[in-house]
Amino acid sequence: MASDTFEASRKISDEIKADLPVHPEKYVMLTGDRPTGRLHLGHYFGTIRERVRLQDAGVTSRIIIADYQVITDRDTTEHIADNVRNMVIDYLACGIDPARTIIFTHSAVPALNQLMLPFLSLVTEAELLRNPTVKSEQEASGHALTGLLLTYPVHQACDILFCKGNVVPVGKDQLPHIEQTRQIARRFNERYGRVFPEPHGLLTEAVEIPGLDGRKMSKSYGNAIALSATAEETAKLIKKSKTDSERLITFDKEARPGVSALLTTAALCTGRDEQAIAAEIADAGSGALKTYVTEAVNDYLAPIRARRAELEADPGYIEEILREGNRRANEIADATLDEVRAAMGMVY
Template identity: 75%
Template sequence: MPNEGSYEAALKRSDQIQADLPQHPENYTMLTGDRPTGRLHLGHYFGTIKERVRLQDLGVNTNIIIADYQVITDRDTTEHIRDNVYNMVIDYLACGIDPEKTMIFTHSAVPEENQLMLPFLSLVTEAEMERNPTVKAEQAASGHALTGLLLTYPVHQACDILFCKGNIVPVGRDQLPHIEITSKIARRFNERYGKVFPEVAGLLTSTPLLPGLDGRKMSKSYGNAISLSMTAEETAKLIKKSKTDSERNITFDPEGRPGVSALLTTAGICSGRDPKEIADEIGMGGAGQLKRYTTEVVNEYFAPIRERREKLAGNLDYVKDVLHDGNRRANEIAHQTLNEVREAMGMVY
């Protein structure tokens, strides 16, 4: 975790960029993405997808990577990966990502982007990679041995960001170390070989963390996540099944009442209301009333997204076209950047 000083500095920089974005969107190139390990859920939507749509609509040059190679950092199989990738594209489009404005592409289809790993790995030390808290957390969560790919994950992310000259990355506070290592790589490359890469800043997202339905982190593996691909009926069923407690009076207490508070947070974020206000309103109505209200506001919020999703799911050829076009554009950009890198390093023969 970066020290408080560097967090304060990152926050200040992020606030400056947020203020400048509406005035000068053309000065910014955003890169962000997801690992296709399963279905995207409400945590992804409110945590990052909504922000991507906002930046895209402001006129920022937006790019989304589906990090398929990163699936094998801590897993021994790529079973279901194609299905996960196509569903991810469907989710993005249903949520408002416009392929005319945003480039959507996959790691494995852009070899020249991945080739940046070689010069970039020479710019970081083993200690710097091992110190990265996200790598440690991911390894601990998966219980998997530390693979070389997981160890170099932050460097691979630097390739993702820098190949398209990305200079802003929407992140939560816990991901700031990734941005720091990307900035370090860009700076060291520019100092050593000549200026090719921009300065990179994290765009800190202000969205409150959306917990899973049981109060723990929202995760498919915990079975506590409402996926964007779920129907209204499946959502109702999942919310109905969620664990609350035996106290009838509904109060907002994330520490003492994680299950009840998770439902209140979900209802609050979907209705734009304060969870405490919802709790006061339901009061002695108990968990049954809370679950009904949460189901209603979640389903109402996601109805138009689900409608678009259903249409897209029935048109897989279009979804594939979007991906092929994104991959084609990404390859053109990667080719150009790799040429600049070779040029700077004197490796043009």
């Protein structure tokens, strides 16, 4: 049954991908990140590059910095303001254009969060408890299941629906969130009158970006190359990464995770194939591989880092981007909440 649902989602996603370049004006994309730390290469190749592509194709784009979602599984908001500002810097340095893409934060858009109240009445406890993504996120964090984490998919529905989002770039594991959003939109429309579209997941290519230890690149594993890292810091990180004692460089994810992770990183940054890079380095050993990867990453990130340096030197501009993004998001959210209240007969 689950595979049937996935196949149906993939079919719709493929149809949307084919239609996007032809009719970009039909789509409103919502996507975002939690400001729990610095964005890294995994974020860039996994999602940010695709967001820039869709924005440049003419798709109406919204990016939420989900600051309230930090406290789903963390007990502190220390460093959050710094993380938010650096996230904006990273977005802009990577090609997100604030004139075309609204960048905003959860906590600054009250009407978005107010949608939680009617939306929570449209889902049952059983539906919340069986969402597999919530379970896996709780297990990964080792944190108690907070009310906010349990209702995270409903909050995500608010993010998507406040701006009438109809496409959301997601990986396969996030499809249950999209299905819950579709369900909420459908139930609201049936109960009170049509206000919301039923959004679809735009399945991203299954590129799992390995960290420097072969596991998935993650801030929590300490195996990530941050977009904000200097060339020297990047070189140091790659030099410290674990490989193995075999001199001949080969690509084998199972048997040689460390070596293979470095080859994949180099492949992403050069547009070459892992096997071709391995064959070129051959028996020159892991030292030569690390030198190659360091140069590939630093060359690729050089223009992004140059733009970052310009943006960091102008903190007032970053504040203005957030202020203006929040203002525009509030306009949209207020209008949607007015529609919701009118549909529910709550205009007095």
